[in-house]
Each structure stands twice: as structure tokens, then as C-alpha cells.
Amino acid sequence: MFRSAVAATLLIATPAAAQQLTPEQSAKVDTIVADALRSSGVPSASIAIVRDGKIVFTKAYGDQGPGIAKGPDVNAKYQIASVSKQFTAAAILLLENEGKLSLDDKVSKWVPDVTDADKITIRQLLSHTAGLQDYWPQDYSFKAMETAVTPQQIVDRWAKKPLDFTPGTAWQYSNTGYVVAGMIIEKASGKKLLDYLQAKIFKPLGMQAIDQDKAVGKGFPQGTHRYALGPVRPAKPAADGWLWAAGELAMSAADLAKWDIARIDRKLLTPEDWAMQETEVKLADGTPTRYGLGVSLGEHGGKKEVSHGGEAVGFLSSNVVIPEARFAVVSLVSADFGGANDVIAQGITDLLLPVAKPAAALTLDQQRDALARKLFDQLRASAPDRSLMTEDANYFFDATVLGDYRASLAPLGEPLAFEPIGKPRLRGGFVNRNYRIRYKDRMLVAVTYAEPGADGKFEQFLVMPR
Template sequence: MKPFRSAVAALALFVSVPAFAQALTAEESQQIDTLVTTTLADTGVPSASVAIVRGGKIVFTKAWGKQSLDIAQARTDVPYQIASISKQFTAAALLLLEDQGKLTLDDPVSKYVPGITQGDHITIRQLLSHTSGLQDYWPQDYSFAAMEHPVTPQQIVDRWAKKPLDFPPGTQWQYSNTGYVVAGMIVEKVSGTKLLDFLKAHIFSKLDMHPINQDLAIGKGYPVGYHRYALGPVRPEKPAAPGWLYAAGELAMTASDLAKWDIARIDRTVLPADDWAAQETAILLTNGKDTGYGLGVDVGEKNGHAYVEHSGEAVGFLSENIVFPKDKAAVVVFVNSDFSNAFLTITQGIVKTAFPAIANAAADTDETVKTAEARKVYDQLVTGTLDRTLMTEDANYYFTDEAQKDYQTSLSALGEPVSFEPRGSPKLRGGFVYRGYTVTYPDRKLSVSTYAEPGENGRYEQFLVAPMS
């Protein structure tokens, strides 16, 4: 489950202006409607649901497109799977349990969950800040073979949290869904209740929020998640079997529900003010380096304006939530697809309309060799000659005959790219190295998202192509 750690760079580290309490003007609303409608049409993403907070109030909610075949008109009361945005709620639960004197964030995880590699040296705080060293069980942007079968938190721990650590605790930052599974188990053991029940009692009921377990947000009345191989047909995506999201991303909710949580963050309600501050304080590594990540949220500042951000990816869904607490502003965007950058394009456009936005970050390392390697694989997909020895077992599972056909058919029709360029800097994730690329054609741009094994000859765990708007 990708959190789109690179989303902050892609969103250009938005800068907000002094908040206005009034609702959006007719012109602003029309600009946003045009933005979303055009983006959905350009990318093939079926639907979007949006909420905007200005002046500490929800001033705009709207849904567009096809949420499912049985939902005739897109509705704002339909819950979308928000995946990793859920992590901040798991972190909040542990902060509340600390307030109750039932644990401290600096307790070793072995005190609550036995058998974890170096559990005596990993703290709860390190689980929440992705500095534990536990290997991520889901770095891919697709569901791998095991996800066809139900799983329990303990089974995830047994398979991934008992491996050798990727690094000594506290020495590096690396996104880890595994760490949040352990965190959820601690919440349940200490509180004596299910994680979702704890959140309902202490947060959701107080904010009139009505999230549900995303494993239940499937079927009639719920949005269908969609997938696409490169520029091939947009198809309904098979949901993961129950249990895979859990405390790392188990929630489904409406955009307005998440906006209520954003307002609580702005107003410092529900949680004590020091809990909000703790969640929004970037964790430092043992060498003093700032991770840019607090407890379940990306945090930072641009031109004096603080932001709190997280994105999420479930099977068939992408979501983005960015808050400017001091400016009393927030944007929530949900889409029912796990392809394309539409959710970021919509967020970016909304912030440009309702608040100002500022420039993209650029890659700061020499990526010539790796870019050439990625271009070679891209060309193989175009010509239908994929060298499977360059792929891991999971990547070969993903590239079915149907997938390869869609890739070849849709990409070969575009002709020769004008350019193939790196986007952002490489990042470590789940034992793999993430790299993104932009492929430019005369009339369109495509996004390439890759994960590869470390080292000069590392195989690709993921090589996904999607439209950009």
C-alpha cells in the first residue's frame, strides 16, 4: 500500500494564504468543477469525491463520475477506502492510551507483542514514525499473490516482522506498513477492544464521523475500485482478501468525514493539544537528520506555512489529504482508481484555486544509469518483449498475459516518446528502491512508478505505467 511519500513533492509543497471563512465563490466552484471533470476525462479515472476546508469550516463538498454501476449519481455520502491516511488515527489511539497512563511511546514493542526481531530495541514511537527497521509487507502498488487469501495481523507479523531488520532502529526512515500492524496490535492488547471500536469511542463519535472497516466497504452502495494496465481498458479491480489493511489502512469514510478530522486538527479538539503537537513534530534520526515525518503524517513548512499531509492507496483507490493548520485550510480528494496521478492533479488544482501553490521539487542525484535501465524495460513493454529475468516473482505475477497485452497495445500506439526523465529522488521502501519517471509524448505525459531491489543489478519488484493529466 503506497502512501505516496513523494506526494508532497508532487503537490509542490503548497503554500497557503490567510484563510477566508466564506464559501467558495461561483467562479472558484466552476474552476474546480472543470478541473475535476477534465482530469477524470483525461486519465480515465471513474470518479472523485472532494471536501475543502477554508477558515476552519467545510465550505465545499462534491462528487463526480461513476462510483459504481449501482450508484446512478455520484454522491458525497459514499465512503471511499482511504488506506494509509488511516495511520494517523492509529497513532492518535496510541497517544490517547499514553494520556491514560496505559503505556508510553518509548516502551519497547516486546513488552506488548513478543517475537519481533529486536523487539527489545524498537519503541512504539519508532513504529509510528517509520524508523523501526521492520520490513514493509506491502511496498508494491498492486496486490501480490498472497493478498488473494485472508490474513490476520499475527500472520503478517510472523512473515515480515520476524525477518532481520532493514537497519538498526532509529538510524533510517523507511515506510513500513508492518510497523503499523504491530502498532494496531498494541492498541488492542492495551485497550482490550478492537482498534476500530476504540477509535469510534474516543474520536469518531465525538466528531460525528462514521467510518467503517474498508473490508466491509465492498458491494452494493459502495464505490468500486478500478485498475488499468498502462493505457489499456479501465477494469474493476478485485479487492484484497480481508485483513490486509488493518491498522496500516483499514478505514473507509467520506471526504467530509475526513475534513471533520482536519478541522479537529486545526482547532486542537478531541485530542489534547500536546498530542496534536507530538503527531506533527518531525522525528529525528540518531544522526540528527530530520525525517520530515511525525507520527502517522508527513510534516513540513514552506515560506512559513506549516503543512500536515498524507496520501493512501488501497486496491483500486487513491486518496490525498493536506492540511495547513495555522491557515485553517485543508483539501481532501478521493478517487476510485489505483492508477494515474489524477488525485494529486485535482488536489494541486484545488489548492491553486482556493489557496496559492508553489513549485515542484527536482531530482538531486545523478540517475543516468538507472534511467537508461528503466527506459529499456519501458521499451520492452511497448514492444511486448518483456525480459522476465529482470522482474521479481511478484512482478512476474503482476504481468499476466492480459497485462502485457494491454501495455503493448496501448503504449505502442503512441509512437516514440519525446523524453523519459526521472521524477524526484530515489527513496527506500520495504527493502526496495522507489524511482519515478515522466514519459513525454507530443500530446500527453505518462507516469512510470518503479520499485527495484537495491544494487546495480537489482530486479524490478514493480514497473507501472499510468496516464498523467
Template sequence: MTLRLIAFAALLTPAPLLAQDLTPAETAKIDTLVRSTLADTGVPSASIAVVRGGRLVLAKAYGKASEAIPVARADLPYQIASISKQFTATAMQLLEDDGKLKLDDTVATYIPGITGGDRITLRQLLSHTSGLQDYWPQDYSFAAMATPVTPQQIVDRWAKKPLDFEPGTKWQYSNTGYVVAGMIVEKVAGMPLIDFLQARVFRPLGMAAMDQDLAIGPRYPQGYKRFALGPVRVETPAARGWLYAAGELSMSAADLAKWDIARMNRTLLPADDWAEQETAVKLTDGTTNGYGLGIGNNRRLDHRTLEHSGEAVGFLSQNIVFPDDKAAIVVLTNSWFSDAYGRITRGLAEIVLPKAAAATSEDAAALTKARRVYDQLRRGGLDRAALTTDANFYFTPAAQADYRTSLAPLGEPTGFVATGKPSLRGGFVQRGFRVTYPKQSLWISTFAEPGSDGRFEQFLVTPGE
């Protein structure tokens, strides 16, 4: 039964979009989307990349990159900020592959003096579950950021405070944890983090990445700010060192797309490293918010996503991979005062991703019937007239009791939708449904007799993503 359910779940997964260029109409929609968003928000520029069918099909920049570069170019390196975290995580994984460390080692094994260092693991640094206080929670540059800083100075000021919680018990975004991670990489590798990444990641993939502290000046994009609805102003960059390991990289959207393609194709790194990054880390109570090691595992437009956003001083960015669709979207902007990067990302996804077929009246009726039976199961009182003889045999009193006692505590679903397309099997119509709750989702696998009055031959509920 387990294998059949796995096969059925695979059947419901959207087929990867065939490798194809954007049509002229799609390109025109993208141009309109980006230009209108920049005009509406006042954001000076955006650089985007689109991967479709596993290959780059668009890399384009719009607007003004800086006062010295009035026309943005697609080859310019924008600051990607916290999108960098997945690269720091990768560096640690590569060192583990080399046999030089283990992600379940404690921090104290490598760096002394950090609060809780004898209990915090390297994995907890990468998953934001260490309890170390974040040194930069603000969405602006605080006073100290005008002065250069070293990783050790950040550690001395923030990583030696009392922990905000016991390691592994809660999730709290912590740039401090990534500074510690970067220091450990450098100590174990015997070289700067950026040099290690150049040798092991960027050069092998043909990526022109650089330290964002060096991507400042007349040859590079400039960050912008805005106070409320006032004029758009040039932002003053942070002094050197403040984004170390937690957000230190600058690159073009096209170069970041090369990394996304490696992720979806499982190249460069061993497949189990990619999977480890993307697996949501669970807290000690068994819950998770979907974050793995430097990247989040979520859903958008009913598509599975692997994603991270970034905020540097004067820059906002978004990077999303749709692994089941062999697609990816990169949006880099040079402002930190609007949701332009989010609006562009959502609009691109609606243009680029495969479109679901419009639901028929039969689909709508099947959805209503499935929801009715699901509600009966979670509340008790199953209508056996809606089931075939075999389905009635399956739903013994014990089965009904387990369904009710396990589903009732979840409360009212926040979503109930059909997944994939119906198909025929064994004389029955096979359909799938997803039930969502705030902290989890469930899959429903059904077989039903053809026709609007068809009874259910199968109605199985299993844990979802």
C-alpha cells in the first residue's frame, strides 16, 4: 500500500515544463510587469533571471542601477544578502564531505567562548535553531554599522549574551549564527570563506560571484532608500564586515540562476547534500516551519518551492526554485523600501509556471463530495451509502475511530483543493486532494465510480508535505 501511495503522489505531481523559450507574448508581459512595478513603487531598478525546463531562458535588467549607471545591465552584480546563507551552508557540507567536520559537532569544538557552544550544533547554526541572538533584526542600518567590524567583534558583542532559548527548542532567524558558521568554515578550511566558495562552487559552475563589500563604487549597482512616501535617496552602504557569511555575496541574476539549475539537476554537490539542505529541520517538539539549512521549503501557487529572500543595505532580493517544474525565478532590486521584488516574483511565477487546467463541473462536484466525506470522517458519522462494498469493508469501527481521533484535533482545515488531473484505474476515477492546516498538510487518495453519483471505492488520508 505504501508503494502504491508513493506512486500515486508522483502521478499527481505536475510534469516538468518542457525546455522552451518564452513566447513573445510572455516576454511582453514580463516587460510590462517589471516596468510598471518599478514605476508604481519608485524602485530604481530590477535585474531578473528566469529558468524554464531546466535552462536559463531570460536574463534582463530594467531601470537605473546607480547614479553612475543610468541604464541597468543584466551582467551587473547586485547584493543578494541572505540568499548567501545557502552558500555558507554548502561550504560546511563540503567540509563534512571532506571528513573535516560534522554538522552535529558542537560549536565549542571549533570556537571557544560562545554562550551554549557546548550544546549548539553546527546544524543548529545553519537552521536558525541555535538560540543565538540576531545581531541585525532591524530593517535599517543601526549606528554601529557605520564602522567596519570583524566577525570576532560581532561574536564578542552578540554571541556571548545569554541564549534566547535552549538550542533546538525554537526557531528564530539569526545572522549571528551564520557569522559563527563562517568563522568555523574558515578555521577548518584554512582560507577565507569567499575563497573556499570560489574554488569549490563558483568557478566550477562558471559563476562570477564576489564579496559585496567590494561591489561598491561607480562600477556597481547602488542601493536606495526612502522615508515613508518621500523622495527616493541614495543609501549609504554599511561599513565592511557587517554581512560576512550571513549575506556577503554579490552576483548577477543569471549567475544565481546557474546555482538554481545545479540544485534542480543535482550537480556539483552529492544528491544527499542537496536533499539535506532542503529538508525542513524539526524542533525538539516535532514541529517545523519548513526551513532547512540556509533555504526554506514552501509552496507557492500550489507548486513546491525552495526559496530564500535577501535584504542588504539598500537592496532586496528573492530566489525561488520550483523543483517539480524545472523552473526558477531570480529577482534582484536596488532598494529596501518596497515590496517590488515580491510583486515581480509573484507576477513572473504566474507567467512562467505551467497553468492548471480549468476545473469542470464534474471536478467541482467531486471536490464537494470529497470534502463532505472528509468532514464526516473527522467528526464521526460516516455516510456508508457514499461508499462501495469494498470501501465499507475498509472502514471498520477501528478505522473510523482512528480517523476521527487523529483528524478532529487538527480543527477546521484552512484549505481543501484537488491536485493533479483525474485518471482512470481499475474502472474507477482516480483523484487526489490536499488538505492544509496551519502547521501541516494531508494527502487524500480517492477512487470513485464514474458519474456524478459514483460511490467511493477508496478514501485514504495520509501525511502530506
């Protein structure tokens, strides 16, 4: 029976090159991962951290299942699913540099039996703007996925349906589009997709990536499901062929980090092609999509964030790169529930690249309460800012009134609390707000009326014993 992470003791492998994190940072990373696994019930995780363009930390946590005999293995290959899309897109860019195709080729040149193939470009396939219906929108494997499938069979069932929208006019995630892109890679290169990736990307970067369909059984992490709050259960893998060019790869966290370093250093692909992959594809009417060619686009602390997540049967993954900061984090987990992968990636990013969060804007009531307290303090000192008061209020606060306010209030010192009573209400065109002013041995009340709005002037500010 699969050993649930909830019941098992957390097992930790030795970190590699962890000395570039401080001991305190390493301990906090451990806590981030352990907390994410514990709270979600996710059995295992494997992470890699890149700082200054180098892998400085790799570690595996938890129970990777019966296929991993001696505890968590940092070299274990997790299925990265849709994180693979950026490799498919990179293959297209490499083939364009070889002069074998163009991003703006019509799909009809390569796979003519796709619906409206003469209206869809390769660029639109890679940016999810082609209109092809997604063959796997579900977060579970459906019945057909128990039987092996070929790319052509996926195309026959889903890519020959009417388009969901005119190409370029909307954004809709589509695994189908990436299957078509994979078929184009094989036709343009004359090689199997994984053979081309091996020759052009994995071997040059020293990556040990394999077909995710083969990453099952002895030596590989066990993918898991969880139904509602039930027990963690082993996940039955989909039959061969279902993820292919839309999510075909399995690798270790460190191997994926090597790809991230190539992105940071602008190696393997040309700088122009890296920039092309990271350029947002906008819709025909200029609407932003926050997506490039196989990557999601965002920002962290004012710097571009290039990321993608992945979901296979029993696995989730997150890959976050901030090229300008020369930083990346890879988070792979052996569960398709709980979202621990994102929690880990975000937590580590926030730890090592902290961003000051802007103070939350004050509500209108909070602004008015602060202004009331300000005027109260001024009246205690007999020095009110008369621009805060209406003509009638300025008439009321003559020398006698100000003298009595100062003489009776100043000796009380600072109040222990100045807090609103009840909710604001309208009267006579003004907003009535009342306040409880608490001292150690007495209580006062301020009854105020003011013009509406954040800058409304006070019509009344009466202080009296409660």
C-alpha cells in the first residue's frame, strides 16, 4: 500500500551546493516545503533553486513511493507535464533558425486536415490563440485515456471540430494546438519529437530528460490522487501518447533548472529567440494574453517573470524564472491535488526575492476617522487647522470655546483609545460620525458632522463627557 505523507515521517535528502544559501534560508526553505506537504497531504516534492545563474540548492522531500527504495531521491524524474510546452515551442524556434519553417506559416502547409488550417499560424498554436478545442480540459483522466493514442488520433477527434473562435481573436488554453505543433516539428525536422529535443536541447545542456510515458514504476516517483479529504491513493497513469508534445517530458528538478539557466544566460537559443518566446502575444484587437510561446508572463518586483505549471495524472509542477534577477525555482510534486507545487514555488520566491507590498489603501471611513483624531488633537492644543472646518464650525470655535477645549482636555494627556461608535449616518446633508475617547479614569464622546467625501470639512466637533 502506498505510504501516505500524512502518516509517514518526513524524509529529507542531502542538499546539493546548499552553502550558497545561508543556514537560516535553508531552514526556511525546508519549512516552506514541509508545511506545504503537511497541510495538503501531498506525499513528496523535489525542488531546485537557481541564484546568480547557478544551481545553489536541490533537495527531495517526503515519500516518493515504492519505486524509490532508499528514501527521497533528488535525481528522481518527475513528470513535468505542460512545463514541456516551452520545449516544444523552443523546437519550433530552432527549426525556424534552421530555415525549415516560419512561425507565421499556415498550419495547412504542414497538417492540412486540421479545421481552417489555412487560417491558423504556428505562432497561434504556440500561444493558445488558434481556436482549436482543448482535448484535455479535465483535471482527471477520462475513459479514452485508458487506451494508447497517436497524435493523429487526437487530431482526428478534436482538431477537426469547428473552431471555438476565429484564430487570433481569443485566448483559450489548448493541448490540441501543441499536438499539432509536435506533428509539424516531426515533419519539418524529419525526426521524432523526442529525438529532436534530445539532439538540440537535452544533450547540449546535459539534461537527462525522458518520455514521461516511460517514467513509471521502479526508480520513479509514484503519482497520487486524493478525492475530497479522503486518503492519498496511487494514481493510474494515462496510456501512452496522451501528453506527447503538450506535456511529454519527465526530468529531475535539477535538469529543469539547467534549462532555466540557459534561459537566464541566453544560451542554446539565440537571444532574439529567447526574447520571442517571452514576448506577449496579443489578440487581434490588442487585448493582452499574458502568454508568450509556451510560457506564461507576469512580473515580480517590477521584473519580468517567465513561468509555467504542469499537470499530469498524479503529478503537478511549477517552474518560475526571473531572468533579470538571474533567479529560478523548480517545484515538482507527486500529486495532482493540493497545489503544494505553487505554494512552494511562491514561498521560495518571496523568501529569496522579497518584494515590499504596498500598504492597503484606507477606506473612506478610515480616512475620516484619522482626520477626526487629527482635529481632536489640534483642538486639545487650541491650534485647529481651520481649513478642515466649514464657515459655521470656524464661527463656533471662537477664543472662548478654544480656551475651554484646551484647558479641559490638555491635562488629560493622550487618550488610550479614539474609536468610532456605530456606523456613519446622514443628517442635514452632512455625515454624522461619533467617537468614544477613552482615558484611564474617564470616557468622553465626540459628536461630529462633516461634508460628504474624504475631504469633506467638519461642520461640528463637539466633545462632551459620557
